[in-house]
Amino acid sequence: MANQPLRFIHCADLHLDSPYKGLFNLPDKIFSDIKNSTFIAYERLIDLAIEEQVDFVLFVGDLFDQHSASLKSTVRLKKGLQRLNEHHINAYISYGNHDYGIGQKADLSFPPNTHVFKSEKVSKFVYSKNDVEVASIYGFSYEQREVKDSKVGEYQIEDNTLTNIATLHGSLESNHEHATYAPFLLESLRKQNFDYWALGHIHKREILSENPPVVYPGNIQGRHIKETDEKGCYLVEMNNNESNLYFHSLQEILFQEIALDGSSVEESDELLKLIESLKEDIRNQNGKTIVRLNLMISNVLAQNLSSNDREELHQLANESEEDETTWVWLKDIKFSEHIEYDRNQLKQSKQFIGEVITTIDEQVSIKSYVDDLMKNGVFKKMDWLDEEREQQIMYEAEQFLMQELLKDGSDDK
Incomplete structure (x- = not known):
């Protein structure tokens, strides 16, 4: 690894202008906030890069959500990259399975600071700092919907005197929870002797290895109830043989699944107060939040609450949220009965x-x-x-x- 220190941001899976499927019956204001959330998270990413004065930003696939990006998403992406350019911060972009071949489908003329891996064949860019070559950054872009073959063998270090960083939008061969693209074995990555593996495709944040770092930053904004908790990027500091990773949350809206014990409550109005109290806590701690509530109720209340009553309780709990600047929306309430014995x-x-x-x-x-x-x-x-x-x-x-x-x-x- 080169002696000159590096500071960069590793992000992936921006999914700009996501359609947010599966969210129904939302007030217009809340739905508008949700639709705009990926752009707000992206702006926070750019702000962070500028505030931290990083050397460059790695965008590891799925910048867009659809195979043909919206005009709004391409315009907002380019504005952010231009801001980085004005602060002399480089950007390195690879396209993933959601934006394969996007260069032929949209006007993606970028500022001079932005470097795009245009081919499905692994290639590299050399990053220079103070007129000295410091790092080689390797990667590839999807030219088709699926890349089923392993790409690991194509990553061959050409200069061991530099810091060598590999970007890879793909998944572990053993991961069957998601579509397996550009599959790899963790041991295979380690054998390539790169100083850092910047991964994308999996939306859950995870450090697969610490030496060398093999890292999924997750996506920058959750898009449905299964993508819970904080979302963001890693700020990475590399110096000699040390790497330090710092997670920064970027999301505008948090998705959470929360359990609430209401088994001591025997009246529906008291249960509603309990839910409202929980929502205030969430509002103060998290900001805008979409919640799946797992609600435990007493067997007495369970017998008295009809299906219509439960639906009405759900509606009442959400009733005033449209007027809140910081709203907490209950996507659904799953009732379970506390059995006395x-x-x-x-x-x-x-x-x-x-x-x-x-x-x-x-x-x-x-x-x-x-x-x-x-x-x-x-x-x-x-x-x-x-x-x-x-x-x-x-x-x-x-x-x-x-x-x-x-x-x-x-x-x-």
């Missing part, structure tokens, strides 16, 4: 459910059931399974079992 009495019985409770009590730890999960470097690093979390998981598992076994009033299943 005498645990000791059931445990002492000779019925099947008593045996279930006895088995639960004999289970000292759940660690043996999550061994494979704990081997994953991300979970090990998080140290997420402490004693309190383990007890909470066991409690929630018992509640789920009791709901299923007792939901129709029977305890002899």
